[in-house]
Amino acid sequence: MIRLFLTRHGQTQWNVEKRFQGSLDSALTELGVKQAKLLRDRLAHEKFDIIYSSHLNRAYKTAEIIKGNREIEIIKDENLAEMRLGKWEGLKHDEIMENYSKEYELFWNKPHLYKPSTGEGYNELEKRVIGCLKGIIEENDGKNVLIVSHTVVVKQIMAYFENRPLEKLWDLPxxxxxxxxLVEIDNDIVEIKMHADISHFENSMKVNC
Known part of the structure; x- marks a missing residue:
């Protein structure tokens, strides 16, 4: 059996500013570092064999914090990077709503119809992310694996395990x-043990995420 632990990076400065990040990067905030440390403490008794992280610094820094003093490898993989958002990267949500209203509406509410003029579409994202995921599963049978990535990547991976169609990608949680x-896979039998759990959070931590 393989046990896959999946998480998103901690809060960043651009999260606070409500900017789209995509393949660009911004630093973890003080709260983002605290979030990573709380997850580190929650997972302190888990034995991880390997950690995979997006190559973007916000994810890799989060992975380093969660790793703590474990003597294990963190493998950077560009296929775990956030969705490439082209001309939207660095812009605030309200700027995109004003200048690209139709695309923005489809991005969030009808992802199966979203066709970006620049950047990456959902089908492209799925191909690279799920291809990477299958490789991780194949190479790590019998291991505990931590994957540190980004919102759309985690959404895509969980949708894959749930057999959830693209048009429902943004459904809760x-x-x-x-x-x-947390997903456990035993002889091709998939069991989702946990999905986007935040029980390690303090009460105020949902703000500006």
Whole structure:
């Protein structure tokens, strides 16, 4: 059996500013670091064999914090990076709503119809993320694996395990920073043990995520 622990990076400065990040990056906030430390403490008694992280610094820094003093490898993989958002990257949500209203509406509410003029579509994202996921599963049978990535990537992975269609990708639960999902796979039998759990959070931590 393989046990897959999945999480999103901690809160970043651009999360606070409500900017789209995509393949660009911004630093973890003080709260983001605290979120990662709380998840580290929650997982302190779990034995991880390996950690996979997006190569983007907000995810890799989160992975380093969660790793703590474990002597295990963190493997950076660009296929676990956030969705590439082209000309939207660095812009605030309200700027995108004003200038790209139709695309923005489809992005959130009808992802199966979203066709970006620049950047990456959901089908492209699915191909690279699920291809990467299958490789991780194949290479790590019998292990505990932590994957540290981004909102859309975690959404896509969980939708894959749930057989959830693309048009329902953004259905709840919300993927808060450092929320935790756990999937166990035994002889091709998939069991979702946890999905976007935030029981390690303090009460105020849902703000500006």
């Amino acid at each position: 919300f993927i808060y920073p450092t929320s935790l999902s």
